[in-house]
Amino acid sequence: MLSKSQAKVFFLGGTMVTFVIFLGLSWNSLSKEVPKRTHEENLTAQVVAGKHIWEKNNCMGCHTILGEGAYYAPELTKVYERRGEAYIKVALMTKTPWQPRGRQMVAYGMSDKDASDVVAFLKWIGEIDLNGFPPKPDLKK
Amino acid sequence: MKYKSQKVAYWFFAFSMLLLILQIIYGFIMAFAHLGYDNLHPVIAFNTARAVHTNLLVVWLLSGFMGAAYYIIPEEAEYELVNVKLAYIQLITLALVGVTAVIGYHFNYWEGRKFLEIPRPLDWLVVANVLTFLGIILTTLFKGKKRTTTSLVLTMGLVFAALLYLPGMIWFDNQTMDSFFRWWVVHLWVEGVWELIMGGILAFLLIKITGVDREVIEKWLYVIVGLTFISGILGTGHHYYYIGVGKVWLIVGGIFSALEPLAFLAMALFAIAMYRKGEKKHPNKIALSWTLGTAIVSFVGAGLLGLAHTLPQVNMYTHGTLVTAMHGHLAFWGAYGMIVLAFISYSLPNLTGRKLYDSNRGVLAFWLSNIGMLGMTVAFGVAGVAQVYLERRVGLEFGDVQKEIQVHFLILIICATMFTTGIGLFIAEFIRYGQPTDEALIAATDHDA
């Protein structure tokens, strides 16, 4: 039967081995894959400004992006492709409360510049290579 | 015979119960919003309610873990906590930081990163607070007479949890990197180091309640936490499928995360086996129910319902839908909510000297909260599966789908009411126990109580 000290070796050894592999794979992903898949050359100051606005307002508290966030409002990874720039800017710049199908969005009343920054961020997000996510609806006629 | 300084644990538990009530209130706000009654929107928009709900969850659990550690470490190390006054100060500052963060969320003072909404300046206060806590625990352990496996595993979990908070504080321009490191906090907490905390607390409870030999319990504790890390560290890959990193994670994440339920299965089998082996003499049956309950429900909520959507082929469709919320509720409840309530149920009689553990109210609290939470899980699950089908496969608009599945939130609210009644009864019992005393602790024993 397994003894307590063998169990301890199993714990410490297993942890060490998997942790080293994890660090190696992470290093590879971050240094080799991310720059290519996210098109880092397009990560302009405007996109970063858009990300700041995205975080400052906790947009992820209602929406998902890259499939992460909340489930009250639509997935926004491909919103640029789906709706286009003009539609998104109206949603961000309007000062009157807006409730598509009963779901209420905060009326941010953003400036034209801020809204354009967020659009740039969403456009950049939409171009990331996500291994096929979000899936194409396969039953759609 | 116990230690007087263990008394401080009581106040951490009281704080924890207060936050649990608040968490539930904000849960109802969101459930009503999903049902189409988002009337509070101008004052408490959905994102505010959500940040408050999930952050209060994390803080009440952490406060529960800290209380448990302040109770367990003196007893395991056979040494009073080195600085009780500092422990009280640590609790008060924790409460202040928490209150500031929660108020801030109502005024757009936050960072939009799921679960890590606390703004960076406040993050530093959290770090200082946790360092104080760890300082007290580690010094006590160091000066103490004994360093048991149970106390070491618990402490290791707490130290790693603190360290893993740090990657979440780095700013990245690239959303993919941001997400990559957010999971080092979120995933490596709940599917890694928090399981050490849970395992340590569970081992302590089993030693006390079943009376089984420590050597046997602690041997299996090593096996369980070994399984946790071996599967859970590389299992992080199940969050890397679709965020902009390479395909290797589809394989690594898929295989290792599918092994994660083994750790939870081991925990459940272990608890049941120790219960059977034990002498079944301990009179605190309510603590026993919660202890066995946490081991079993965590296997269902984290193990089975996690497995249900962890393979990349499935996760492609369920990723970021209400299916995730289904799993999130039963997993957090079963593994971490219930272990905290188990510990409170076990320790209150020792802390206060009142032996109220045969009350029907306590039994009812256990069943109502668990059945209510199970019902909520089913409601989220049905809504989630319908959402996945209609939105991701049929291709209907998000908003149209939400209208279709709205009715499930009515069921959710009914089950949540049942859950809340259970929690209400639990807290009523908590209050009935009254406050801790030195005399009670000196008189407390575990076996012939």
Ligand code: HEM
């Ligand atoms: C007690 C342990 C666990 C807790 C508390 C927990 C909780 C959660 C939470 C809150 C999320 C949502 C996270 C976010 O989107 O930021 C999540 C996601 C996920 N969990 Fe767990 N979990 C646990 C264990 C497990 C296990 C053991 C598995 C696999 C077997 C698993 C599989 C998943 C998967 C695949 C996702 C991603 C869902 C998505 O793509 O949207 N979880 N979990």
Ligand code: HEM
């Ligand atoms: C009366 C009780 C409760 C109600 C009505 C409730 C309702 C909700 C709702 C509506 C959401 C938001 C889903 C969305 O983004 O659209 C949510 C999120 C969440 N709740 Fe609760 N909740 C309750 C209790 C709890 C409890 C007791 C726990 C933990 C033990 C918990 C853990 C969570 C977690 C982890 C999330 C985030 C899930 C994710 O992002 O996938 N909730 N809750």
Ligand SMILES: [Fe+2]
């Ligand atoms: Fe995970």
